[in-house]
Amino acid sequence: AQSVSQHNHHVILSEAASLELGCNYSYGGTVNLFWYVQYPGQHLQLLLKYFSGDPLVKGIKGFEAEFIKSKFSFNLRKPSVQWSDTAEYFCAVLPYGQNFVFGPGTRLSVLP
Amino acid sequence: ETGVTQSPTHLIKTRGQQVTLRCSSQSGHNTVSWYQQALGQGPQFIFQYYREEENGRGNFPPRFSGLQFPNYSSELNVNALELDDSALYLCASSSDRDAEAFFGQGTRLTVV
Numbered sequence: 324a325q326s327v328s329q330h331n332h333h334v335i336l337s338e339a340a341s342l343e344l345g346c347n348y349s350y351g352g353t354v355n356l357f358w359y360v361q362y363p364g365q366h367l368q369l370l371l372k373y374f375s376g377d378p379l380v381k382g383i384k385g386f387e388a389e390f391i392k393s394k395f396s397f398n399l400r401k402p403s404v405q406w407s408d409t410a411e412y413f414c415a416v417l418p419y420g421q422n423f424v425f426g427p428g429t430r431l432s433v434l435p
Numbered sequence: 436e437t438g439v440t441q442s443p444t445h446l447i448k449t450r451g452q453q454v455t456l457r458c459s460s461q462s463g464h465n466t467v468s469w470y471q472q473a474l475g476q477g478p479q480f481i482f483q484y485y486r487e488e489e490n491g492r493g494n495f496p497p498r499f500s501g502l503q504f505p506n507y508s509s510e511l512n513v514n515a516l517e518l519d520d521s522a523l524y525l526c527a528s529s530s531d532r533d534a535e536a537f538f539g540q541g542t543r544l545t546v547v
Contacts, residue, residue, distance in 0.1 A: 365540065366538045372535060413478070422468060422491050423480060423536065
């Protein structure tokens with residue numbers, strides 16, 4: 324069965340620190356990859372997605388992610404976090420013709 | 436706002452009861468998926484409806500059932516509620532032209 328793992332359960336950073344959240348998936352076929360963010364009390368919002376082409380994708384709010392096919396990874400990065408980035412971050416895989424498989428999430432706390 | 440609305444926002448039910456959750460999909464979307472998000476976990480796929488037919492199901496028992504209506508809105512029904520059914524239930528809508536899914540804010544179900 325397909326699975327998605329996220330390296331960290333909870334990450335705590337100070338403002339202006341750089342962020343990298345790890346995501347690995349297990350699926351050998353064609354996949355679409357996503358990062359969603361869930362701010363406290365709000366719905367899941369799409370940060371960015373990868374379907375094909377340039378493996379470095381840029382999303383909203385200064386986030387980017389790199390797809391490394393050989394490592395089955397899709398890590399999320401931001402060079403300088405803000406207090407407003409405090410949220411839960413979910414990596415998700417959409418295997419072709421199937422349904423979303425989400426990772427367990429990483430809680431990011433940014434200290435002012 | 437995503438254009439996906441769910442009702443009710445919060446619900447408390449007693450073990451053994453039945454519950455119906457509702458979702459209005461974004462305009463132009465013909466596919467609705469339902470997810471269960473337990474506390475501290477990522478969303479787990481329940482099932483998907485495409486043009487009023489079930490189009491995929493996750494690892495959930497038959498007491499989880501659904502419907503999609505001609506206007507593409509959807510219901511999730513859960514019979515014989517158990518304590519472990521307490522979770523945030525998310526609805527996501529999408530179209531068959533784009534894999535991106537838009538999520539509602541969810542219904543928080545508490546079973547006591």
